[in-house]
Amino acid sequence: MKCPECAKPMTPARENYSYTASGLPYVTLVGVEVRRCKACGEHEVVIPKIEHLHRAIALAVIGKRARLTAAEVRYLRKYLGWSGADFARHMGVTPESVSRWENDREQMSAVADRLLRLMVATKAPVSDYSLDLLAELGDDSSPVRLRVEVEKGGWHAEAVAA
Numbered sequence: 788m789k790c791p792e793c794a795k796p797m798t799p800a801r802e803n804y805s806y807t808a809s810g811l812p813y814v815t816l817v818g819v820e821v822r823r824c825k826a827c828g829e830h831e832v833v834i835p836k837i838e839h840l841h842r843a844i845a846l847a848v849i850g851k852r853a854r855l856t857a858a859e860v861r862y863l864r865k866y867l868g869w870s871g872a873d874f875a876r877h878m879g880v881t882p883e884s885v886s887r888w889e890n891d892r893e894q895m896s897a898v899a900d901r902l903l904r905l906m907v908a909t910k911a912p913v914s915d916y917s918l919d920l921l922a923e924l925g926d927d928s929s930p931v932r933l934r935v936e937v938e939k940g941g942w943h944a945e946a947v948a949a
């Protein structure tokens with residue numbers, strides 16, 4: 788295949804790819820095809836079943852113990868398919884509050900954090916999301932680090948230590 792920037796040939800290879808396009812800083816897609824252009828440095832990543840990938844990441848994020856970070860709040864809001872104004876209406880807050888959460892100027896309350904997790908869990912019903920988790924959440928806010936891999940035809944996300 789040809790480079791979309793300079794039309795030179797691109798070389799495909801399997802790589803562990805940092806999925807920064809998600810808006811999350813520590814999500815690694817394991818062994819995905821990345822096509823690189825040696826001439827201009829352009830690259831393309833091939834991501835199969837992207838909706839399934841986004842669901843796997845969302846479920847891993849709501850399964851973490853630490854409070855949601857600003858980037859994770861934004862990711863989950865987009866996963867739910869909502870604008871900032873939509874999200875504000877669903878949460879019963881002002882759009883300014885949503886903006887402060889997503890720009891790391893104000894931490895979500897513990898109650899709002901739990902409500903967002905539950906809205907994500909409700910969108911994609913999963914039998915393995917236990918409400919017991921909500922009793923075990925900490926007060927610190929640190930980003931989740933994920934390794935996300937295709938297994939048995941579907942994406943599987945696993946949290947890893949920093």
Ligand SMILES: [Zn+2]
Pocket residue numbers: 790791792793794795824825826827828829
């Ligand atoms: Zn190129």
